Amino acid sequence: MSIPARDTSSDNLIPVQHLRPGDHAFVSYGNDEVRWEVVTAFVRLGLARGEKVLVLPCPGVPEEEVLARIDFPSRSTALARERGQLVMSSMREVIRPDAEFTATRQIGRLRTETDRATAEGYTGLRAFIDMGWVRALGADVGAMAHREIHADALFTGRPYTEICAYDRRRFDRALVSAMERAHPRALLERLGSLRSVRDADDALRFIGEADAANQAAFSRSLEIALARTAPARQLTVDLTRLHFLSVGCATSLLALVSGAVGHERVEVRCDRGQARMLRRLGAEAVPRLTATEAVRPW
Structure with a gap:
């Protein structure tokens, strides 16, 4: 049986749907199709929350392609562009009239744009910045x-919320890794994906979406964790970084914990909605399971 190693690098990993104002996030991609997933979700969530959204795509990608990607499968962002809530821009425009990049100029301009967004009645500003601008400038x-x-x-x-997107084909691997560690938040690269990691305290943490497509992986990770922690007779399962928990995965969780006769206690850390679902599915009938409602640390 393969036992996953502790993954302390995942301490700042979250799905894009969990970003909040004040977050500075990293994401990387290595595929021209994949890179549109996070930006599209980021844009649509910002518009829905009443924020102004600034998109700085990779230089060289035609604006028509960017708009087509974030509009698909509907034209719901067209009205936002017309009223100025969604703005396409570039790093060259952000630092203008300067010709060369300086952090002082960029930060000053983004502060100004954030203040302008709130003065215009938006709840804040969010920016998606493809770091391809570094080579272009x-x-x-x-x-x-x-x-x-x-x-x-x-x-x-x-x-203000910002995603910095790094194309792994354009940057040195060591730099990409350093930037991932440097950002307070890191994002899952793919929508609909599920990560399971061991925390420093040997807890099992799920990140992303525990849906029908990922149910087998969800159950397998839990089975491995239960086998690993059998000598200690206790396990903590953290669901708070899930964007979605399906009834099927929740049911599998209850069944596996119920059958873990070697464990005296399995604590499940969850948000309010997850706790309600577990109760409705019969969590209280599993004596060794303790559902603890936890507030996300951000």
Whole structure:
């Protein structure tokens, strides 16, 4: 039986749907099709929450293609563009009239744009920035990395949310890894995906979507965790970073915990909706299961 190693690098990993104002997030992609998933969700969620949305796509990608991608499968973003809630831009435009990138100029402009968005009646500003601009502007990679690490003033206590997207084919692997660690949040690359990781305290954490397509993987991860923790006779399962928990996965969880006769206690950390679902499915009839409602740390 293969036992997953502890994954401390996942401490900041969340699905894009969990981003909140003040979040500074990293995502990477290595496929031209995959890269549209996160930006499309990010744009649509921001519009639904009454935020102004700024999109800086990879230079060289025609604006018509960007708009077609984020509009698919409907034209629901067209009205947002017409009223100015959704804006297509570029890093060259952000730093104008400067010709060269400086962190001071970029941060200052984004602060101004955030204030302008709230003055216009929006709840805040969110920006998706494809980091392909670095090569397009011939910017110094060190200056870019310094900005990424020292941009707290843009986010702390302010209604600004940002995703920095790195194409793994364009950047050195070590730099991409460093930037992932440097950002307070990191995002799952694919919508609809599920990650299961061991926390430092040996808890099993699920991240993403535990839906019908991922039910087999969900159950298998739980079976492995129960087998691993049998000598300790207890296990903690954290569901709070799930965007979606299906009835099927919740039912599998209850069945596996009910059958884990070697365990005295299985604590399931969950949000209010998940706790309600587990109760309705009969969690209270599983003596060794304790459902603990937990508030996300952000």
